[in-house]
Amino acid sequence: MDTSPKASDKLRKGNWKQDPDAVKADILRVATEEFATYGLSGGRIDAIAKRSTVSKRMIYYYFGNKEGLYKSVLEGVYAALRESEETLKVGDLEPTEALALLTTTTFDAYAANPEFIRLIAIENIHNAEYLSRSEVIQKLNKTIIDKLADVCDRGKAAGQFRAFADPLELHWTISAFCFYNVSNQATFSASFGDTLHSEQGQVRLRRRLRDIVLGSVVIGYRPENSD
Amino acid sequence: MDTSPKASDKLRKGNWKQDPDAVKADILRVATEEFATYGLSGGRIDAIAKRSTVSKRMIYYYFGNKEGLYKSVLEGVYAALRESEETLKVGDLEPTEALALLTTTTFDAYAANPEFIRLIAIENIHNAEYLSRSEVIQKLNKTIIDKLADVCDRGKAAGQFRAFADPLELHWTISAFCFYNVSNQATFSASFGDTLHSEQGQVRLRRRLRDIVLGSVVIGYRPENSD
Amino acid sequence: MDTSPKASDKLRKGNWKQDPDAVKADILRVATEEFATYGLSGGRIDAIAKRSTVSKRMIYYYFGNKEGLYKSVLEGVYAALRESEETLKVGDLEPTEALALLTTTTFDAYAANPEFIRLIAIENIHNAEYLSRSEVIQKLNKTIIDKLADVCDRGKAAGQFRAFADPLELHWTISAFCFYNVSNQATFSASFGDTLHSEQGQVRLRRRLRDIVLGSVVIGYRPENSD
């Protein structure tokens, strides 16, 4: 129990922060929402300032300008994404099970973080120019591929996976499915109804994805009971 | 010497361009580029006017305001896409071949129309609000589902397709892959290199996708020669 | 007598301009004042807009941004300066008289246009970066040198001018004197009183300058009656 004057003081009177990391985190949190909702050009610095606990000026103090803030938001999103991938341990699982787990976990992770998906979609509209320029992000992309490479290697060694199974391709396939599921929900529902995005529909889609991914590389894979 | 009122009128007013449809088409063409490149909030009316052959005022004259223009752009690309889907005749093909053709054709169509993809992505960022409000677009979405339904029916009747094969789900699956292939090329390449988006990589991905789609519903499907 | 409706209309109701050149000239006039008084960073776009007849937006419409406006102001100043130099005809005068006239005329011109002097002083503080970048200004600097070259040539040919007389050096000498007279009046007066900048003082200084310039190149020159 921390009852030191300092800590309680900070909480008691919320007039002044003097805690740069907390302030930065707060700004980033609000900015992530804002940019995810309205895009880079649509997002408003004023709106971010108003919803955060500090003045607009601090955004410039810490992030330089709108693009700097956007870039930081993007880095945060990517870091969180890769961190979540890193957390997942599949090294002890049987190859097929490992791949299944990676697939469904990704499905759930993407579905649980629509903001991240939107921000990546936005970044694609900008031709990934900010992502490309970020030195931070370039470093954190290998984990998931390494994991899939390990699973592939073990699967092939065990004679369970087809020879052409490829980690990068598998990651792409899984990502495509999971990403589109979140990113295009709005237009797909508007065009074809929300059958696939109801709770039931998502459960079914998740199972379909697993079957498709496994079926594409596991020799003789049969969906247990699809419906 | 033609001194008829009509001709002289034209000359007197200096109206060398009197074809409203051509003007509208020109504006739409430029606006499609602009919105696809910069998004709705990022797209500039000024920029559109400057690159088109007419003045800014005409944009307002024909499309009311920025949103109206955006909506028209959206309707335009949707119409073009659905029209291309309509053109494709698969009724005479064997179910498996028909499905394969639908898949690869979609892959090619999406890859050939990145502007369309970007606009849909943008529309999703706006929660499909303009798409939902457009009466025009709602009508255009039945064709592809009807075609897939026909293929599914025939496939199941022939004992070739699994019982759970579903036209909507198939369309969704095909779309997911083909859309993501274009929409996320920038960030995926930035993160993992452009292996999959090289010319070679795309040929391979296209074949993989066909195999995945067919493998997911065709009983006993085996990829002929995947690599 | 122009009594056409158009012209009088414009004058009568000052609500809308629709006369780009007049608007631009008006903005430039006010901006010249503003920048001459407060410098580039000290000058306020708002203030310029308020004092001109049009809205702030028009400044950006016609001049792009603050620097563009400043550059235009600078170009205007230089153009006026060179134009005034061009007007002066000394080709028919005897060399000594010609040089005397060029000198005193420059003295008067600089003294009559303190704004120009200030703007050039300001530009020097900016290391002439805008002047250097202006293609317009680069073209208008030869006239005065040409005139002085002609006077020097004739003076030397007549055996009146010393052999080392140099048009560029003469221009520099005259300029230094006349420029400093205006540009440093404030600090000089603050330090040493305004003896030299009183009306009498200026008359005397002007004559001194003429004597100094003539004395520096005319063989055997004697100031007639200095005081």
Add this chain to the structure above:
Amino acid sequence: MDTSPKASDKLRKGNWKQDPDAVKADILRVATEEFATYGLSGGRIDAIAKRSTVSKRMIYYYFGNKEGLYKSVLEGVYAALRESEETLKVGDLEPTEALALLTTTTFDAYAANPEFIRLIAIENIHNAEYLSRSEVIQKLNKTIIDKLADVCDRGKAAGQFRAFADPLELHWTISAFCFYNVSNQATFSASFGDTLHSEQGQVRLRRRLRDIVLGSVVIGYRPENSD
């Protein structure tokens, strides 16, 4: 172990720099650069703080505000200049030589202190309002005039100088040339090339200036060998 209150106090507060004069000098040095480069309104307190060894707060602590700092900078450069003028002893020299030395020394001093020149130019743009308000500077201006008065008196007494030779006018003339040489180098070079500001050009100009000044007051003065 020194546990005297004073020493421990210093350690406790973490004050590793306790020399106010050094701190002030450091701030002034950086501020002089800054204001000389960007002017009063263009100079940034932030930039000064960043380049100096202390924090922004100290600037306000020692100088009150931006204007106070600027005023101190101005006083500093003026003091340095007048001090250098004071150092120069010409009382023992023959009048003509004395005047020649004063002239060339001023030329060199100005050329060696472009920051001083720029600050005076800036101050002139502000109509010398800070200089006028400074009590410190008012006292520093007598020296040079006194020296020139002495030289003039001796020159006239010796029958060498013309009767109208005037110390203030001489100072003004010398200053004008030497000041302009530095202050307007940028625009003059941009307009007419850097002939006069090359190393060779400056040597020649310095000699010319001496000849001009001497020629203006010394009876029968002949430039020895002007080129």
Add this chain to the structure above:
DNA sequence: CATGAATGAGTTTTCATTCAT
């Protein structure tokens, strides 16, 4: 004495839209 964090008030700049002709 000293610092980094924080800010209000102002300044530049942008942009969809409308007006006079």
Add this chain to the structure above:
DNA sequence: CATGAATGAAAACTCATTCAT
């Protein structure tokens, strides 16, 4: 129908200065 000129409202961004520690 068509245009260039014009704008208000809002957005990004800046900067001297002050505050809590």
